[in-house]
Amino acid sequence: MLRIEARAKINWTLDILGRREDGYHLMDMLMQSVELADVLTFEASDTLRLLNAGAAALSATGLDETSSAPVPFDEHNLVFKAALALQKHTGCTNGATISLEKNIPSGAGMGGGSADAAAALLGLNQLWNLELSMDTLLSIGLALGADVPFMLTGGLARVGGIGEKIKSLSPVPDLWLVLTQPCDGLSTKEIFTAFDHPDRPPVARPDTEAAQQALLSGDHSLLATSMNNVLEGISIAKRPAIAAAAQALEAAGAIRGMMTGSGSVVYGIFTSEEAANKAQTLLASRYSPCIVTRTASRGFVL
Numbered sequence: 001m002l003r004i005e006a007r008a009k010i011n012w013t014l015d016i017l018g019r020r021e022d023g024y025h026l027m028d029m030l031m032q033s034v035e036l037a038d039v040l041t042f043e044a045s046d047t048l049r050l051l052n053a054g055a056a057a058l059s060a061t062g063l064d065e066t067s068s069a070p071v072p073f074d075e076h077n078l079v080f081k082a083a084l085a086l087q088k089h090t091g092c093t094n095g096a097t098i099s100l101e102k103n104i105p106s107g108a109g110m111g112g113g114s115a116d117a118a119a120a121l122l123g124l125n126q127l128w129n130l131e132l133s134m135d136t137l138l139s140i141g142l143a144l145g146a147d148v149p150f151m152l153t154g155g156l157a158r159v160g161g162i163g164e165k166i167k168s169l170s171p172v173p174d175l176w177l178v179l180t181q182p183c184d185g186l187s188t189k190e191i192f193t194a195f196d197h198p199d200r201p202p203v204a205r206p207d208t209e210a211a212q213q214a215l216l217s218g219d220h221s222l223l224a225t226s227m228n229n230v231l232e233g234i235s236i237a238k239r240p241a242i243a244a245a246a247q248a249l250e251a252a253g254a255i256r257g258m259m260t261g262s263g264s265v266v267y268g269i270f271t272s273e274e275a276a277n278k279a280q281t282l283l284a285s286r287y288s289p290c291i292v293t294r295t296a297s298r299g300f301v302l
Helices: 078-090 112-127 134-144 148-153 188-196 208-217 220-226 232-238 241-251 273-283
Strands: 002-019 025-045 048-052 057-059 095-101 156-161 165-169 176-180 257-259 266-270 290-294
Touching: 002 112, 002 148, 002 208, 025 112, 025 208, 025 290, 048 078, 078 095, 078 112, 078 134, 095 112, 112 134, 112 148, 134 148, 148 156, 148 165, 156 208, 165 208, 176 241, 176 273, 188 232, 208 220, 220 266, 232 241, 232 257, 241 257, 241 266, 241 273, 266 273, 273 290
Parallel strands: 048 095
Antiparallel strands: 002 025, 025 095, 025 156, 048 057, 156 165, 176 266, 176 290, 257 266
């Protein structure tokens, strides 16, 4: 049995520079792996099956095998889509039983589905002895989702294009984070569509160059003033609780509170585990989940 921890990510910065003719947005982001992770296990099998958080098996039929209730598998299950993509690319007909333990919040902007897809590509490449290169896995991953290539790379990176341009950075900052999800999940498509509306209000853009330098040099004051997320105001208009959560994290001692991705998770930055745990104690009665984690140098753990 093969076991992989698929780590979540946060955005230190998120900027949108334009839009391609095919509708994809051109991004400029600083992204960071964190230790919070889903766990996937892989075992050889004659058929392809996914066990989701101990629930009923979901098979290639797209049906819950215990109730025959239809499951929108092709649209919503990136683990299974990753497996099918590998089979199509290689002609492999092997099966696998994949068990998925979800710990990363959904609709959070933390790349949980993309992390799971990346882990599936890595795990099945090994389980099926495909010997595909990382470049090939990155290409397959990009077709599954814009965040998948970063999830395969992990650590701290400057990410551009539609997600395919990844410049790994070092040293990786050692910072503690408190994550809250103050409202229900948000649709990435809905938030990007609102961003593209000609009548949207002005957005707060990050100084990504300054934020990058701040992370690499450990200048926390510069980081706090240079990081921003152009989608945050859009998401706050739909979920005002996001702004309140960022303010609550800062009141609890965070250097800065900010939304990651298109939301709805908000994170606060702390320089010590003690400070992060203290903030979690203060906020846990107001926010659930309220999770302490830290930055990581890799996107997955085998």
